[in-house]
Amino acid sequence: xxxxxxxxxxxxxxxxxxxxxxxxxxxxxxxxxxxxxxxxxxxxxxxxxxxxxxxxxxxxxxxxxxxxxxxxxxxxxxxxxxxxxxxxxxxxxxxxxxxxxxxxxxxxxxxxxxxxxxxxxxxxxxxxxxxxxxxxxxxxxxxxxxxxxxxxxxxxxxxxxxxxxxxxxxxxxxxxxxxxxxxxxxxxxxxxxxxxxxxxxxxxxxxxxxxxxxxxxxxxxxxxxxxxxxxxxxxxxxxxxxxxxxxxxxxxxxxxxxxxxxxxxxxxxxxxxxxxxxxxxxxxxxxxxxxxxxxxxxxxxxxxxxxxxxxxxxxxxxxxxxxxxxxxxxxxxxxxxxxxxxxxxxxxxxxxxxxxxxxxxxxxxxxxxxxxxxxxxxxxxxxxxxxxxxxxxxxxxxxxxxxxxxxxxxxxxxxxxxxxxxxxxxxxxxxxxxxxxxxxxxxxxxxxxxxxxxxxxxxxxxxxxxxxxxxxxxxxxxxxxxxxxxxxxxxxxxxxxxxxxxxxxxxxxxxxxxxxxxxxxxxxxxxxxxxxxxxxxxxxxxxxxxxxxxxxxxxxxxxxxxxxxxxxxxxxxxxxxxxxxxxxxxxxxxxxxxxxxxxxxxxxxxxxxxxxxxxxxxxxxxxxxxxxxxxxxxxxxxxxxxxxxxxxxxxxxxxxxxxxxxxxxxxxxxxxxxxxxxxxxxxxxxxxxxxxxxxxxxxxxxxxxxxxxxxxxxxxxxxxxxxxxxxxxxxxxxxxxxxxxxxxxxxxxxxxxxxxxxxxxxxxxxxxxxxxxxxxxxxxxxxxxxxxxxxxxxxxxxxxxxxxxxxxxxxxxxxxxxxxxxxxx
Ligand SMILES: [Zn+2]
Numbered sequence: 163x164x165x166x167x168x169x170x171x172x173x174x175x176x177x178x179x180x181x182x183x184x185x186x187x188x189x190x191x192x193x194x195x196x197x198x199x200x201x202x203x204x205x206x207x208x209x210x211x212x213x214x215x216x217x218x219x220x221x222x223x224x225x226x227x228x229x230x231x232x233x234x235x236x237x238x239x240x241x242x243x244x245x246x247x248x249x250x251x252x253x254x255x256x257x258x259x260x261x262x263x264x265x266x267x268x269x270x271x272x273x274x275x276x277x278x279x280x281x282x283x284x285x286x287x288x289x290x291x292x293x294x295x296x297x298x299x300x301x302x303x304x305x306x307x308x309x310x311x312x313x314x315x316x317x318x319x320x321x322x323x324x325x326x327x328x329x330x331x332x333x334x335x336x337x338x339x340x341x342x343x344x345x346x347x348x349x350x351x352x353x354x355x356x357x358x359x360x361x362x363x364x365x366x367x368x369x370x371x372x373x374x375x376x377x378x379x380x381x382x383x384x385x386x387x388x389x390x391x392x393x394x395x396x397x398x399x400x401x402x403x404x405x406x407x408x409x410x411x412x413x414x415x416x417x418x419x420x421x422x423x424x425x426x427x428x429x430x431x432x433x434x435x436x437x438x439x440x441x442x443x444x445x446x447x448x449x450x451x452x453x454x455x456x457x458x459x460x461x462x463x464x465x466x467x468x469x470x471x472x473x474x475x476x477x478x479x480x481x482x483x484x485x486x487x488x489x490x491x492x493x494x495x496x497x498x499x500x501x502x503x504x505x506x507x508x509x510x511x512x513x514x515x516x517x518x519x520x521x522x523x524x525x526x527x528x529x530x531x532x533x534x535x536x537x538x539x540x541x542x543x544x545x546x547x548x549x550x551x552x553x554x555x556x557x558x559x560x561x562x563x564x565x566x567x568x569x570x571x572x573x574x575x576x577x578x579x580x581x582x583x584x585x586x587x588x589x590x591x592x593x594x595x596x597x598x599x600x601x602x603x604x605x606x607x608x609x610x611x612x613x614x615x616x617x618x619x620x621x622x623x624x625x626x627x628x629x630x631x632x633x634x635x636x637x638x639x640x641x642x643x644x645x646x647x648x649x650x651x652x653x654x655x656x657x658x659x660x661x662x663x664x665x666x667x668x669x670x671x672x673x674x675x676x677x678x679x680x681x682x683x684x685x686x687x688x689x690x691x692x693x694x695x696x697x698x699x700x701x702x703x704x705x706x707x708x709x710x711x712x713x714x715x716x717x718x719x720x721x722x723x724x725x726x727x728x729x730x731x732x733x734x735x736x737x738x739x740x741x742x743x744x745x746x747x748x749x750x751x752x753x754x755x756x757x758x759x760x761x762x763x764x765x766x767x768x769x770x771x772x773x774x775x776x777x778x779x780x781x782x783x784x785x786x787x788x789x790x791x792x793x794x795x796x797x798x799x800x801x802x803x804x805x806x807x808x809x810x811x812x813x814x815x816x817x818x819x820x821x822x823x824x825x826x827x828x829x830x831x832x833x834x835x836x837x838x839x840x841x842x843x844x845x846x847x848x849x850x851x852x853x854x855x856x857x858x859x860x861x862x863x864x865x866x867x868x869x870x871x872x873x874x875x876x877x878x879x880x881x882x883x884x885x886x887x888x889x890x891x892x893x894x895x896x897x898x899x900x901x902x903x904x905x906x907x908x909x910x911x912x913x914x915x916x917x918x919x920x921x922x923x924x925x926x927x928x929x930x931x932x933x934x935x936x937x938x939x940x941x942x943x944x945x946x947x948x949x950x951x952x953x954x955x956x957x958x959x960x961x962x963x964x965x966x967x968x969x970x971x972x973x974x975x976x977x978x979x980x981x982x983x984x985x986x987x
Contacts, residue, residue: 171443185442223247260723291391295426328626346373346452377681451527471512482664544662598948611645845907879963
């Protein structure tokens with residue numbers, strides 16, 4: 163159920179349109195079917211494919227243009243549209259759609275100069291940025307977001323009547339901003355490094371995204387989040403960098419540049435502006451500086467606090483998780499600054515006084531509130547990898563276990579990589595298996611501590627969180643805090659007061675304000691770095707690369723924008739050849755009437771609003787047949803090495819014929835069961851589909867996992883996956899399920915009815931029946947088991963494909979993915 167703040171679209175004069183009025187045409191987007199500035203479909207496709215898709219070098223582009231010219235010359239008609247790559251670039255620059263050109267502003271030190279001033283005091287530094295207002299309008303009118311945006315804040319409730327927090331517009335902060343039409347500006351900045359043989363180069367992009375689009379739209383490839391500026395990075399020697407003057411200067415530069423970048427949006431904060439939305443309508447909307455994504459070091463800059471203190475609360479830096487901490491705010495800081503001198507502010511309140519945060523110019527934005535949670539740096543890399551994993555290992559080293567074990571289950575992790583170079587994805591993978599691997603090596607309280615933390619992490623990573631999820635989140639955080647005392651007791655840590663780990667205490671507050679942390683994580687910026695920084699950098703000449711990179715990014719966005727414009731008019735239907743064939747035959751469709759376009763089809767964005775995470779009802783299993791042939795029962799049993807299979811199948815057929823019998827099939831003598839002489843189709847895998855909106859997933863939140871049962875996986879070993887089997891529909895979670903290992907997926911026809919079945923080996927049941935034929939309908943999804951490794955190392959001859967055959971006991975791994983974590987609640 164949705165509750166929204168109401169509003170009405172308007173015309174270009176700002177007057178409200180009547181209800182259900184269709185969008186008025188945009189006078190700036192002429193729907194005339196013209197390929198301007200390109201000569202036609204062929205020219206546009208050539209530019210798009212060579213420049214944007216293939217990112218060809220100038221040399222190769224020139225070679226292709228010559229090829230084109232030579233072909234035309236030989237056929238004796240016309241010449242190619244461009245003489246060289248530069249001419250092609252000039253045509254792309256003429257595209258009207260897309261971003262405006264980048265501008266460069268110069269920044270320099272203006273304070274008093276000492277004798278022999280350091281170089282940075284006299285140097286000039288460049289800030290490159292786009293007009294943030296024009297960029298916002300460009301992003302906001304993207305039709306691909308039509309089903310993925312909310313022009314006004316809303317509140318969503320699940321079937322239990324609980325509030326659900328997912329997108330920025332679903333949460334309290336957007337709701338509390340007065341006025342119905344409101345566009346929060348989600349911003350973030352994050353340094354990124356490109357490496358070359360001769361060293362490395364650092365860039366500091368600032369990104370911007372409309373808060374009105376859904377989290378999934380923001381995470382998808384596209385223009386949901388774009389670079390709006392590149393901050394200057396003053397180069398100084400290590401000694402100079404340590405000086406107080408330089409530290410103050412770099413903070414001042416940082417804030418001055420951010421203020422410059424967001425300045426064009428300022429007017430729209432107090433006075434509503436007309437803006438075109440993805441639905442094609444014009445709306446009168448206010449802007450507001452919204453959630454800001456940054457890592458801790460930059461949060462310190464942004465919030466004007468002393469390093470080591472929390473940017474959100476005034477807990478002392480030596481006891482960050484103190485219960486007495488109070489939230490910070492601009493107003494409170496102003497009062498403190500009026501009362502105390504700089505030393506007291508620094509020592510007792512952790513406030514820096516030597517600059518004013520840029521947000522002071524953008525009321526009512528309060529940066530202490532706006533800094534978002536950052537799953538990647540605070541939870542995954544920070545608390546998990548840098549803290550818990552390191553501490554647990556330090557505990558083992560301290561215990562003097564010799565040699566220091568590579569935990570048996572982690573043998574594959576360190577291979578070929580250095581622990582220090584791990585990416586966020588490596589850490590996420592480690593999370594899935596870590597718990598089972600350290601059992602027997604560390605005290606059990608460490609295991610409890612880690613389990614509580616993993617639960618926190620998996621709940622926080624959901625795409626939508628209900629009120630009861632947030633209660634659970636706080637509860638597992640409390641357990642984590644209680645149990646982490648074990649690291650102090652074991653002598654691994656003297657204290658635990660770490661800013662990134664401390665930030666977890668603010669998560670449930672932040673989720674209520676801004677929705678799911680998944681939609682505001684710095685990992686979104688990290689993946690954008692590849693498109694906005696790393697790839698353009700590779701295409702540059704590496705000498706003064708930034709202007710070249712920005713030119714490339716602008717041209718690519720222009721090509722993308724003009725492509726959307728052509729698509730809207732139905733001009734991109736078919737391919738170059740089919741279009742040209744129709745063109746020569748005079749059969750092109752009239753561009754008028756096509757203007758709703760086919761752009762909404764396809765794409766990689768999720769459709770529809772994100773529902774609560776608990777919907778598991780749409781599970782189905784579809785079966786893909788193995789390459790090969792139907793088999794008969796007897797030879798098949800021999801083939802798979804399972805002599806019990808024919809009996810199990812016959813007992814199963816008996817239960818099919820006697821659905822109402824009080825007798826259990828496995829108690830019936832095989833001879834009394836029907837015989838089966840037909841052919842059986844064997845399948846080597848099955849696909850489980852489930853609704854898992856908390857995971858990164860495809861259209862509509864559907865997610866699929868393949869379950870395999872094959873004698874020869876990758877031509878090397880036998881692979882028989884494990885599955886959950888629903889055994890008691892009246893019980894929830896593991897109480898109503900067993901684990902089975904699939905020895906055969908098969909289908910056949912019996913008495914004119916089609917059956918899809920599975921032959922499983924029960925892993926949990928020791929008693930009456932170890933193998934059974936069960937219906938695919940009983941299998942909700944695949945299961946992931948981790949061995950109880952025991953205290954001794956694995957023999958070096960052990961190969962992982964034997965894992966499910968040789969251990970005495972297994973853990974059912976609920977951390978393998980989010981769906982499983984919720985599924986086993
Ligand atoms: Zn805090």
